[in-house]
Amino acid sequence: MNELIGFVNFHLIPGIVLGSIYALGAIGLTLTFGILRFANFAHGETMTLGAFVALVVIDLTNWHVLATLPFAMLLTVLTVLVMDRLFFRPLRTGPTVILLIASFGLMLMMRSAIQIIWGVDLETLSKGLAIPWVLFESLRIFPKHLLIVGAALLLMLGVHGLLRHTPIGKAMRAMSDSPELARMTGIDTERVVMATWITGAVLAAAAGVLLAYDTHLDSRMGFRVLLPIFAAALLGGLGRPYGAMAGGLVIGVAEELSTYSWIGDGPLVSPGYKSGVAFAIMIALLIWRPSGLFRGRVF
Amino acid sequence: MDSLYGIFLYAIYLLTMGGIYAVLVMGLNIQWGFTGLFNAGIAGFFAVGAYTSAIISTASSGRHLGGLSLPLWASLPGAMIASALIAWAVAWICIRLRSDYLAIATLGIAEILRLVLKNEDWATNGARGISRIPKPFEDLPEPWNQIAMLLLVLAILLVLYLLLERARRAPWGRVMTAIRENEAAARAAGKNVEGFRIEAFVLGGALMGLGGALMAHHVKFIDPNMAEPLSTTFIVWVMLIIGGSGNNKGALFGAFLVWTLWSTSEIVTTRLPAEWELKSAYLRFFLVGLALQIILQRYPAGILKEHRPIGK
DSSP, X not given: OXXXXXXXXXXXXXXXXXXXXXXXXXXXXXXHHHHHOSOOTTHHHHHHHHHHHHHHHHHHHOOOGGGGXXXXXXXXXXXXXXXXXXXXXXXXXXXXXXXXXXXXXXXXXXXXXXXXXXXXXXXXXXXXXXXXXXXXXXXXXXXXXXXXXXXXHHHHHHHHHHHHHXXXXXXXXXXXHOHHHHHHTTOOHHHHHHHHHHHHHXXXXXXXXXXXXXSOBOTTHXXXXXXHHHHHHHHHOTTOHHHHHHHHHHHHHHHHHTTSOSXXXXXSSOGGGHHHHHHHHHHHHHHHOTTTTTTOOOO | OHHHHHHHHHHHHHHHHHHHHHHHHHHHIIIIIIXXXXXXXXXXXXXXXXXXXXXXXXXXXXXXXXXXOOOHHHHHHHHHHHHHHHHHHHHHHHTTSOHHHHHHHHHHHHHHHHHHHHHOHHHHOGGGOXXXXXXXXXXXXXXXHHHHXXXXXXXXXXXXXXXXXXXXXXXXXXXXXXXXXXXXXXXXXXXXXXXXXXXXXXXXXXXHHHHHHHHHHHHSOBOGGGGOHHHHHHHHHHHXXXXXXXXXXXXXXXXXXXXHHHHHHHHHXXXXXXXXXXXXXXXHHHHHHHHHHHHHHHOXXXXXXXXXXXXX
16 A cells, blocks of 8 residues: 555656646647647757746746746747747748757757856745645645646646637648648638747746746756657657647656666666656657657658 | 967867867768758767777776777777767668657757766766776877877878768769758669668768767766767757858868867956856857857858769
8 A cells, every 4th residue: 555655646646747747848849840840949948948937027026836827928938939030930931950950059049048147056936845735644745736737737728729719720730731731721821830839838938837846947957858848749749739748648657657666676767767768768659650659640 | 488389289279179070070961961861969979989989998997897998999990880880770760750850869869878878887987987098199298299189180080081072972972962952853763762861870970989089089088978968969060050061171161160269269258257257158159059040041051062073
């Protein structure tokens, strides 16, 4: 019994929390890939930016972390739109691999800018010791974990609503399926591109803030989660937002479960290699099933 | 006189490091310039080369794998083979997929290699790194040891340049260009596109390993931070894009130009007050990123454009 409780407390719950954060990041990445057709390396740094905006708001106002979300989202969206105008739009007519290089450059620029403004030290969003609720005398649930998963679920519902029930969302899905057909039916592609950036940035900012809330924040946090998020997007099938949600959850849970003592006493995977789990899943996918778990497309 | 001598030594250092970077840039030029393969994990191949040559050439220390004490003619090829094997594995997995997959996988492999170097203490001495790597000619008196090292690097560079220029003009190089420009046409002409791509990626990876080995011997010390994914990978990309991808002369020129700018700007920033020194280090990275964006938008061909060999 103790065994099971320990498993749930220290592996399963943190896995679900991390997974829902990954899911938010992966949706933006997969949307950008589906509509703009390139893997955006700067997506991780976009998350970092959101987290640092939240830090500034908290320092100024002392509000609750979740209350800073709108500000983090707004500023991140503005930054991403400016970056698109300056660095991606001029290259949009050329081969998409040039966009990939530009995003690679932007990753470095964003990280350096964040380091110049906020430094490289560890920071936390919520001061003070968190006290868990204890259920059935042993199951421990931290309120912040509930809030993170709840916020992530609400945002994912929002994405669902956007993609299914709004004209711009339908246009996004159409363009992701076939850019040529979408253009022929008179869809304003620039508007769709803008909507994609806005959606991706809102979710990335949220993912960054929630990740910082769960653990801490520093200038390299975005880069650290970039690989798991890519793996999540691949797992769900690139260009498929619903796949990305599932992929994020799977990768997050897999990372946390990998350090459980499945065989013998020690952890199955040493904690130093935890971030290798996402990579291993990714390589396995690339070899056997590059279309992802749900038979998406291979580009 | 003293300061003049100092400048002379600095110039040698600048050229040696520039030459080592040029080896890396030539490797990337085979992958990206000739064949259009994106590699976001240069730092990983570089680190594998550096660690392999360190393990082959150092004396036994008990803190890491090694004790072979083999000379340069064993450590450099060893480094190239180790990097080539990793490049082959990555290429075998990703080469049939779009370049984005290769980009993600190479970024991942660099990160995993960094984890391995950091965590496997028994082989790499973990975060403390490997020191006392033998440097060629270090027994010579003061300026001559540096000059001899520089000449060695330049000689390797010259051989590489001549070989790659020949390869570029040969049918092999033209198939690479054909694959980059129009994969379907190359395939229709009966070329084994996957095979050629793997060849290019492996060859480029081997050169990156060679660059890493030279760096390890030159600096005499390596640690996992050498494989810091962004700095090395990024600088090499900027060198190639600025110099002119697809052009071997451009690759050489870009390497020396960017390294000189990068290194001399450090002289300025280290004189700033401590607080600004740290910030200016990040500012330099920011400017490198910005330079890349400007080149991509305004001068996509780089400074020295690619010259296609014309068939007779």
